[in-house]
Amino acid sequence: MKKKIVLVFFLICLMLSLPATAKASLGDVLLKVGSRGPDVVELQTKLNYVGFNVGKADGIFGNMTKEGVMNFQRANSLAVDGKVGPMTVKSLNKVYLQKQPQTLPQAQTQNNVNSILSTAKQYIGVRYQWGGTSPSTGFDCSGFVYYVFKQNGITLPRVSRDQYTVGTKVSFENLQPGDLVFFSFSGNGVVDHDGIYLGGGQFINSSSSKGVTIYTIGPYWKSVYVGARRVI
Structure with missing residues (x-):
């Protein structure tokens, strides 16, 4: 029993010691209908920015976001499945960066x-x-x-x-x-x-x-x- 308590305590300490600033980058995890969180916010923000309207960037991957993803995939000759994996992210980032403002005087x-x-x-x-x-x-x-x-x-x-x-x-x-x-x-x-x-x-x-x-x-x-x- 004591060994189990020690093990649980160790696991809790290990979890608390993980860096608070570590986070997944868009493309590290497959996003699809039902996904939520900062990665979805980033996805929605970028889609809106490059002209594929998905509404408010609320961090919830719903049907409107799926439709925007499919439209983006279709326009960029990607597999049209409404899911966001590494290939879709790579293409989205490329289009997104191309639309960034040019150098100012x-x-x-x-x-x-x-x-x-x-x-x-x-x-x-x-x-x-x-x-x-x-x-x-x-x-x-x-x-x-x-x-x-x-x-x-x-x-x-x-x-x-x-x-x-x-x-x-x-x-x-x-x-x-x-x-x-x-x-x-x-x-x-x-x-x-x-x-x-x-x-x-x-x-x-x-x-x-x-x-x-x-x-x-x-x-x-x-x-x-x-x-x-x-x-x-």
Whole structure:
């Protein structure tokens, strides 16, 4: 009996120790009618953005979402089954990225940077919420980045792993305010966290422990740093 209690306690501790910021990326899990959650929100957002209306991005894969998926699959010469697996996601991401805004003139770019940093700082103290994309519910890391840029007319992919694919690669030495900075808490180089670089070695992000806050990129953050992208 004691051994069983010890085993249960061990399993509980193991579950609690898993990183709170780890999340599946769109395409990791097959989505179909009945699926729910942040991946479905991302799917619906992208379908709406590329012109396949599925209504409100509510995170519920219903018949309207299925119809939008089938229309997208039909238009892109994919197997038309209304289910979203790796091939459909790959095609959707490609079309989505092709519709992203082009590079802005330098003066307008600087104005955008200032506006983005100002917007980001407005939400310091907003709590962390896995899958969150608004100040009313809380933000996860990529949800915060997505929201801030969206408020400034720039639509990014929903999750950090996909955000790492847009824009231009930037070296650590050439970071500028407004750049996106990416990290891998798992230590395997797979992006699972990001934020917005403020300048002076600092970035703003939504962390699972403190919500929206500013950190200095010191020894710890450098140890999990993956790279940066410039999208404005």
